[in-house]
Amino acid sequence: MPSNPSWTWRKLLQSRDWCRGWFTVNIGNGSSTFLWYDYWLPEGKRFIDMHTLRTLTATGLPWNARVSSIINEGHWNFPMHITGLHASWQSIVFHPKPQLEDHCVWKGNSTGNFSIRSAWDLLRDKRPLNNIHLLLWFKGHIPRQSFILWLAGLGRLRTMDRLHSAEIIRNRTCILCGLHTETHAHLFFECPTSKTVWRTVNARANIYWPCCTWPNILQWGSANYYRKDDITHLIARFLLSATVYLLWFEHNKRIFNNQYLTATNIAEEVFQQVRTQLTTMQFSGAIPTAICNI
Ligand SMILES: [Zn+2]
Known part of the structure; x- marks a missing residue:
C-alpha cells in the first residue's frame, strides 16, 4: 500500500461517493434533513438521484424543502398527486419520531458512529x-x-x-x-x-x-x-x-x-x-x- 499522503487523500476524495452509501439519516422530526438531497430513504438512497428536480418540485415543495414539510402532527403526509413518486413514498416503511432530532448513522461498524479507522478498513487495498x-x-x-x-x-x-x-x-x-x-x-x-x-x-x-x-x-x-x-x-x-x-x-x-x-x-x-x-x-x-x- 503506498504511504504517500497525497495518494491517501486522493483515495479518500475518490471514495466520497462510495462513502455516502454507508451513511443513513435516521429521521426524527425531519427539520434538519433536506427532503430531496439528503440520503434518508431506505438503502441510503435520495430522491434527487431517482427523479428530476422538475418532478420533485411539481409536488409544490421547493428544492430546499426539509423532511419536516411532509410530516403533519407526527405522521407522514406524502404529496401523492405526482404519480411518478408513488413507489418512492411507498418504500418509506418507517415512521417519523417528532420528539427526536434527525441523526446520522454510519453503517461501517456496530456503534453507528463514524470513525476514520472503520472507513479506512473498508477502503484499503489489502482487502x-x-x-x-x-x-x-x-x-x-x-x-x-x-x-x-x-x-x-x-x-x-x-x-x-x-x-x-x-x-x-x-x-x-x-x-x-x-x-x-x-x-x-x-x-x-x-x-x-x-x-x-x-x-x-x-x-x-x-x-x-x-x-x-x-x-x-x-x-x-x-x-x-x-x-x-x-x-x-x-x-x-x-x-x-x-x-x-x-x-x-x-x-x-x-x-x-x-x-x-x-x-x-x-x-x-x-x-x-x-x-x-x-x-x-x-x-x-x-x-x-x-x-x-x-
Ligand atoms: Zn416484504
Missing part, C-alpha cells in the same frame, strides 16, 4: 472490496446455502419482480410481508419480516450484520468477517448464509406449499442450523456462550 468468496467458501460452509447466497448476491434468484417480467406470475407483491413490490433488495433486507429475522438473529448470536444493500453487505462482510480461524468471523459467515437461505426457503414454501413460519420462527431455525453446524466442527477455542446457552 479487496468485492471479496465475496470469503463469505461463500469457508471451512464448514454448507454448499446449498453458499450457492443461494451467491445467486442472491448476483441478483439472479427468481423473485416476484423477475417472475412477473418473465410473465410467469401477475402479482409482484412480496410474499413475506404482502405490502411492497418484491425485489432482491426488498426480500432480504428491506422487508419488515426480513428485518425482524436479522434483528433477532443478530441479537441472539451477539453478532452485528448491518441491514443494507447487497453490494454493501458483501463489501462490509468481506472486510469485517474475513479471518479463517476466528470463531466470531466464522459464526457471522454462517449466520449470513443461513439467514439468506432460510428467507429464500420460506419465500418458496409460501408460494409453492402455502406454509408459513413467523419471523421469530425463521430466526430460531437460522440459529439452530448455525449451532448444529458449529457443534460438528473442531475448534481450538471455546464456542461463545451466546451460541451455546440456549
Whole structure:
C-alpha cells in the first residue's frame, strides 16, 4: 500500500461517493434533513438521484424543502398527486419520531458512529472490496446455502419482480410481508419480516450484520468477517448464509406449499442450523456462550 499522503487523500476524495452509501439519516422530526438531497430513504438512497428536480418540485415543495414539510402532527403526509413518486413514498416503511432530532448513522461498524479507522478498513487495498468468496467458501460452509447466497448476491434468484417480467406470475407483491413490490433488495433486507429475522438473529448470536444493500453487505462482510480461524468471523459467515437461505426457503414454501413460519420462527431455525453446524466442527477455542446457552 503506498504511504504517500497525497495518494491517501486522493483515495479518500475518490471514495466520497462510495462513502455516502454507508451513511443513513435516521429521521426524527425531519427539520434538519433536506427532503430531496439528503440520503434518508431506505438503502441510503435520495430522491434527487431517482427523479428530476422538475418532478420533485411539481409536488409544490421547493428544492430546499426539509423532511419536516411532509410530516403533519407526527405522521407522514406524502404529496401523492405526482404519480411518478408513488413507489418512492411507498418504500418509506418507517415512521417519523417528532420528539427526536434527525441523526446520522454510519453503517461501517456496530456503534453507528463514524470513525476514520472503520472507513479506512473498508477502503484499503489489502482487502479487496468485492471479496465475496470469503463469505461463500469457508471451512464448514454448507454448499446449498453458499450457492443461494451467491445467486442472491448476483441478483439472479427468481423473485416476484423477475417472475412477473418473465410473465410467469401477475402479482409482484412480496410474499413475506404482502405490502411492497418484491425485489432482491426488498426480500432480504428491506422487508419488515426480513428485518425482524436479522434483528433477532443478530441479537441472539451477539453478532452485528448491518441491514443494507447487497453490494454493501458483501463489501462490509468481506472486510469485517474475513479471518479463517476466528470463531466470531466464522459464526457471522454462517449466520449470513443461513439467514439468506432460510428467507429464500420460506419465500418458496409460501408460494409453492402455502406454509408459513413467523419471523421469530425463521430466526430460531437460522440459529439452530448455525449451532448444529458449529457443534460438528473442531475448534481450538471455546464456542461463545451466546451460541451455546440456549
Ligand atoms: Zn416484504
